[in-house]
Amino acid sequence: MGIFSVERAHAISCIGLELNLSGRVRPISELDDIDALVRTHRARLLQFVAYSAGDSDLAQTVVQDTLLRAFNGRESFRGECSVKTWLTGIAINVLRDKQRAGKVKFWKRVNKTAVDVQELASFLPAGGASPEDRLLAQEKVKRVGRVLESLSQNQRTIFLMKFSQEMSVAEIGETLGMQIATVRTHLHRALAAVRGQLGADL
């Protein structure tokens, strides 16, 4: 982030600063390297989109399109939020576009490949825990996964933005074009459902 360079065609070199004809300065970031972008963000994006959409196959397509769109539109990244937050916003838009386009496609819905919570729990790293602790941890993962499935897509997406993508309420509001109070209400409802269904064991 601290490194700067010369803009491609119309740039004037100025000791590490990237200047274009409009005089704007843009630091070189991970967005300029598509490999680094993919390496750093692909898995986290897939994690978010797969659980948000509830469709792992669709999520892979959405992630590919998101990274491509981000790379092509990297000039528009103003650096006001983290790259992760910016990518999450793009992924949500791509997902919405795909779902809107596929709204009447019956087969797409039939062919939906939901994430299996049983399979998900098996991916929990052992981490030196005892077999009993591991079973307990797997049970917790399954229960969180099942509760998330029961939420509306809106609630689930906002919940994941907060607790998986670690975005602030303000960032979520800005990304989704919602008031902070609305985001808070969605999060409260999602939390009530999650905490209510998981009970005291949580």
Next chain:
Amino acid sequence: MMPEKTGHLTEEALQDVLIGLATPESEMHLAECLECRAQVDRFRSSIDLFNEASLAWSKSRLAAPPRPSFRFWPAGLVPATLVLAVLALIVVPAWKHHRPPQPVAPVDSASTQNSSEAQIAEDNQLLAAVNVVLNESEQSPVNEYHLLKGPLSDQAAGTEARNR
């Protein structure tokens, strides 16, 4: 947010803590109340476990080769096939069910038996006639191509003659 009369945070205050909108009062309460802090910690640990597992799933999914799917089917063919199959399942049994019954003639068992015996005799005669005609018109391939020579050939010729 004020703590409940029980001395613990209200559900709303606890939720605000979890989403990062805690008030200074809630923060102060959490610093002192073990029970409320335990609730926050339990929730966070469950979410951390879920995030760990889902990230590991995501990484393995990206590392795995793509799964075979039915994408080679033309886009419109699958729904069309489904619709046809459903129609076949609905329409065919319904058509069979509503088909008017065919009129059935009364059966005379004695006449049926006589007519069937006569029919069998007639069929046998017809088959015998066909056999004769075929034997006359078709030459045996053994003789036609002179496959057998010598005594066996003579024997075959004798058989042929007898058949005629």
